[in-house]
Amino acid sequence: MKAIYRAGAALAVMGMMVPPTMGSAREHHAPAASQQGQAADEAKAAALAEAMRAAELWIEGRRQYRRIPAISAAVVQGKATVWSKGFGTTDRALQQPATPDTIYSICSISKLFTAVALMQQWEQGKVALDAPIQTYLPWAKLAADDRESVPVTLRGALTHSAGLPRESDFPYWTGPDYPFPSQAQVRATISQQAPLYPASTTWQYSNLGLTLVGETVEAVSGQAYAEYVSANILDPLGLEDTRPGIPADLYGEQMAVGWGALEADGSRPPIKLFDPAGITPAAGFSASVADLAKFAGWTLRLAESGEAEVLRASTLREMQRVHYISPDWQTSWGLGFSVRQEGGTTVVGHGGSCPGYRSALMIAPDEGMGVAVAMNAMDDPGTIARGIVALIKARGESKPFDPVEGVDLAQYAGVYSGQPWGADSMLIPWAGGLTWIAPDTDEPARNLYRLKPLGGDRFRAVTDKGEERHEVVFERDSNGTVRAIRQHSNTSLRLRGL
Numbered sequence: 001m002k003a004i005y006r007a008g009a010a011l012a013v014m015g016m017m018v019p020p021t022m023g024s025a026r027e028h029h030a031p032a033a034s035q036q037g038q039a040a041d042e043a044k045a046a047a048l049a050e051a052m053r054a055a056e057l058w059i060e061g062r063r064q065y066r067r068i069p070a071i072s073a074a075v076v077q078g079k080a081t082v083w084s085k086g087f088g089t090t091d092r093a094l095q096q097p098a099t100p101d102t103i104y105s106i107c108s109i110s111k112l113f114t115a116v117a118l119m120q121q122w123e124q125g126k127v128a129l130d131a132p133i134q135t136y137l138p139w140a141k142l143a144a145d146d147r148e149s150v151p152v153t154l155r156g157a158l159t160h161s162a163g164l165p166r167e168s169d170f171p172y173w174t175g176p177d178y179p180f181p182s183q184a185q186v187r188a189t190i191s192q193q194a195p196l197y198p199a200s201t202t203w204q205y206s207n208l209g210l211t212l213v214g215e216t217v218e219a220v221s222g223q224a225y226a227e228y229v230s231a232n233i234l235d236p237l238g239l240e241d242t243r244p245g246i247p248a249d250l251y252g253e254q255m256a257v258g259w260g261a262l263e264a265d266g267s268r269p270p271i272k273l274f275d276p277a278g279i280t281p282a283a284g285f286s287a288s289v290a291d292l293a294k295f296a297g298w299t300l301r302l303a304e305s306g307e308a309e310v311l312r313a314s315t316l317r318e319m320q321r322v323h324y325i326s327p328d329w330q331t332s333w334g335l336g337f338s339v340r341q342e343g344g345t346t347v348v349g350h351g352g353s354c355p356g357y358r359s360a361l362m363i364a365p366d367e368g369m370g371v372a373v374a375m376n377a378m379d380d381p382g383t384i385a386r387g388i389v390a391l392i393k394a395r396g397e398s399k400p401f402d403p404v405e406g407v408d409l410a411q412y413a414g415v416y417s418g419q420p421w422g423a424d425s426m427l428i429p430w431a432g433g434l435t436w437i438a439p440d441t442d443e444p445a446r447n448l449y450r451l452k453p454l455g456g457d458r459f460r461a462v463t464d465k466g467e468e469r470h471e472v473v474f475e476r477d478s479n480g481t482v483r484a485i486r487q488h489s490n491t492s493l494r495l496r497g498l
Helices: 024-065 110-123 154-158 183-192 207-221 225-234 277-283 289-305 313-319 381-397
Strands: 070-077 080-088 104-107 285-287 338-342 345-354 357-364 369-375 414-416 425-430 433-437 450-455 458-462 468-476 482-487 490-496
Touching: 024 070, 024 080, 024 381, 024 425, 024 433, 070 289, 070 381, 080 289, 104 357, 104 369, 110 154, 110 207, 110 225, 110 277, 110 313, 110 345, 154 207, 183 207, 183 277, 207 225, 207 277, 225 277, 285 289, 289 313, 289 357, 289 369, 357 381, 369 381, 414 482, 433 458, 450 468
Parallel strands: 104 345
Antiparallel strands: 070 080, 070 369, 104 285, 338 345, 345 357, 357 369, 414 425, 414 490, 425 433, 433 450, 450 458, 458 468, 468 482, 482 490
């Protein structure tokens, strides 16, 4: 599937914000300024394209090494999705290509939509975050507990600090049938469940808690939860492939089929489709990464504009700040959103993990960037999301080498044998030279060393710190095609092109 790539979109993902159009005060400099600006924009677009090409090769390589049938991913910058692509296949016959519009269960990313729905009620004055949940759900009374505790509140449920049980008391994470309870069953059995901890003392992730938040939305809005979320969030944002539920009629077609964890023999077992039923507000949504990118773009757009769209900008800002931090200072949470620091950057979002599906949505509000990844197997989408960001950042920080006349970098690009020492590696054009990408690594941008063209088939190895090292020479066959790379008196064969 060809990647969807918009070169004209904002490029601050690499510290390369496209400058605004020159105003009338500078019109007498317009021709020169315009030419300089156009050249700079073209260079930035080319750099982003190189970074995303590296990401594509790494993701596909990782998909193959990890035996993941399908992965879809998207990158959003400001108001626009700047890149999106699908990898692998989505059906049991392994024939249907994955795309950015492939639908996956997004499981706990559902909690973000539920949190937004509740905060809409808060904006209307229909709920108070620190009021006991029983104010709105009289039936949501847990079994008696002798420990002293403050009340279980909506804020506590949104931050997973209410001390609630992790789950409604049904074995819905147990295969092969994954028997999720109905809404009526959740309501009927909650009185038999005791708190795990006194409220506001311990961070305990709770699907039951966010289910109760969804129940509150239904109670105070007067609409069925799915109807309310569709009318007030999904439709206004144009999220056509997102829904509170699993589209069984699209299963194996637009919706990917699910696969389990990797077995010792390298296989993954097929996973039966589930119905999230009464747990839908916490874990029951399905979506495409194209839609998740739109959702991320909405949060970035709202933060930038300061206006109201689905929510007030101030409300979203309140949701994305820390409202609870664990006593050991290791876990922090906003209102529905996870909130953490990665490399000094605040990252908000959520992950999702349901039988046969994993997903990750990472948004850096201060950087104006978001990444969405979904897959139809029990693996690690967060590693892919972080790898994409790292490659974009690394390319932005790579100072281009001066061009050398007669050197066509594409001739050297390809997959080179790593046997017997390790996995095969990919050599790709990068900032006026070449660099290596290992398809089996968790950190594709770590310790990148580059090859600087010297002329002919000669290159100089350059470390990630810019230190020039040994010379590298490429060998060609009788047809003039690059066949191997030689360094330190040893040779690695070029297995194929990219």
